Amino acid sequence: MKKVYIFTITCIALLLIAASAVYIYENKDDLKIIPKILGGSEKVTFEDTKINVVTSLEDTITDNAIWCGSFNLAWNDLRDHVAKNDIVFNPQPVEVNNLNNGTFTKSDLSESGYYTKYGKKTPELKAEIEKQLKDKWNINSDILNDFTWEKDSDDDFIYAILYKVFTFPNKFNKLDNGMFNGNGEYKYFGIIDKTDPKVRNQVTVLYYNNDEDFAIKVLTNQKDELIFSRGNIETNFLDIYRSIMKKSTGFTGKTSLNSDDEVKIPYIDLKVKKEFDNLENKLFLYSDESEHYIDKAIQTINLTIDESGGKIKSEAGISTRKNAVAVPTDKRYFYLNKTFTMFMKESNKDLPYFAAKFSSLDEVQKADA
Numbered sequence: 001m002k003k004v005y006i007f008t009i010t011c012i013a014l015l016l017i018a019a020s021a022v023y024i025y026e027n028k029d030d031l032k033i034i035p036k037i038l039g040g041s042e043k044v045t046f047e048d049t050k051i052n053v054v055t056s057l058e059d060t061i062t063d064n065a066i067w068c069g070s071f072n073l074a075w076n077d078l079r080d081h082v083a084k085n086d087i088v089f090n091p092q093p094v095e096v097n098n099l100n101n102g103t104f105t106k107s108d109l110s111e112s113g114y115y116t117k118y119g120k121k122t123p124e125l126k127a128e129i130e131k132q133l134k135d136k137w138n139i140n141s142d143i144l145n146d147f148t149w150e151k152d153s154d155d156d157f158i159y160a161i162l163y164k165v166f167t168f169p170n171k172f173n174k175l176d177n178g179m180f181n182g183n184g185e186y187k188y189f190g191i192i193d194k195t196d197p198k199v200r201n202q203v204t205v206l207y208y209n210n211d212e213d214f215a216i217k218v219l220t221n222q223k224d225e226l227i228f229s230r231g232n233i234e235t236n237f238l239d240i241y242r243s244i245m246k247k248s249t250g251f252t253g254k255t256s257l258n259s260d261d262e263v264k265i266p267y268i269d270l271k272v273k274k275e276f277d278n279l280e281n282k283l284f285l286y287s288d289e290s291e292h293y294i295d296k297a298i299q300t301i302n303l304t305i306d307e308s309g310g311k312i313k314s315e316a317g318i319s320t321r322k323n324a325v326a327v328p329t330d331k332r333y334f335y336l337n338k339t340f341t342m343f344m345k346e347s348n349k350d351l352p353y354f355a356a357k358f359s360s361l362d363e364v365q366k367a368d369a
Contacts, residue, residue: 046142046273046300049363053274053299056098057238057351063339063359066272067237069352070114071299072104073160074316077118082156082320084287093278103238108351114162121157121319123149129159137163142273142300143315155295158318162353164344166220167309170199174307175264180361181338187365188337189307191263200257206244207251208332215244216263216334219347220309227343227352228265228336237355240341257332264335268305268342270356270364273298295321303354312344312354 052065056072079087079100086100106114115132119125126149133139147157173195175188191199206215206227213231220226227244234240257263276297283293299316344354358364 046271046302049270049272051270051272051356051363053272053301054237055095055276055279055299056101057103057241057355058098058101058236059095060235061237061357064357064363065237066270066301066354066356068162068299068301068312068314068354069104069108070160070162070301070314071276071297071316072099072102073106073114073116073162074158074318075099076102076105077116077160078156078158078318078320082118082158082286083284083292085285087284089282089284096279104351104353108346108349109162109353110346110349113164113346113353114160116158116160118156118158121147121149121153121155122151125149125157133161139163139313141315142302142313143298143317146298147296147317147319154322156292156320158320160316162312162314164222164224165309165311166222166224168307169202169219169221170196172199172263172265172307178264178337180266181359184361186337186361187267188264188335189267190265190334191257191261193260193262197259200259200261203257203263203334205251205253205255205257205332206248208253211333211335212338214334215248223347225345225347226305227345228334228340229342230336230338230340232341237341237343237352237357241343241352241355244343257334260331262331262333262335264333264337265305266336266358266361266365268303268310268364270301270303272302273300290322292320292322295319301354303356314354 050064052062054061054065054067057067079085079102087096089096115136117125117129117132126144129144130141133141172189173192175190175192177185178188180186191203202219204217204219206217208214215227215229218226218228229244232240232243234243276299279297280294283291286292297318300314302313304310339357339359341357342355343352345352
């Protein structure tokens, strides 16, 4: 009896999440030469979206949710080096407790994939950040101009960016357009019967129970891994990821694709800018007992994935101000044509740096007429 594999993508926190100690590769700083392929000076236009951006892997998610670790890197610096204690509001939101947990840190990335900086919010700091982005990746910031920079400012500014460009060892096939969750006409790439065996070899089956409960991993030249899954019932990205790793460890089936297995992955083109007004204008204390509040907190997530590879660029900026006023042998099908989750991670790290759950593709590609 033919088994059908249909993968649901959960994207967690570019920058491509998930991987356990079972899947460890030697880390290489290949990204230093990659940005020249795509260039870095393009201006990004962010679009209105219904996708929910969560700030931590532990935050509760519903349909169409994404997370990327850049905001956590900025928050960690705010907590550890600027405020020098946990950020505590009154009342204290669950999301802030999750941020204070510091689940995702710089140790989950190689140095080639991120940059952070904090200091007083002056034009000099802005210029330094802009120079470092040019020197490291030849890119411009999409958020620095959203903040006010004043000479001799006493406000603090914390910045983080996660940036990765990745390519697949071999290009996937472009597939016919198809529906997603039974609706629309969307673009897909993947693997069909005539696909070159070399392309099949870059896909690993983490587990397969049926065509609505499975997970696969796609390797890249830069040792990042894209993990796609369907059938997850957990309510946050961390639990989903841990469940995938647990099922993968216990899977005794074939982990390579059969010659007639099929994989179907939708193109992703996501440009989101989110201001976290739920974190703004709430008093909290620095370690010296001085009162501060977050004046502005912004994150962008720009993710593209196609048959050749992709890119993720995610920035986070937090400005704080003192003295707030207000505050098997059968053919298998790995189709991501229904609700799915996706993670992005480095192959030798324990946590993903990006995650997403898509129950609609309207926000990431336009349906063909």
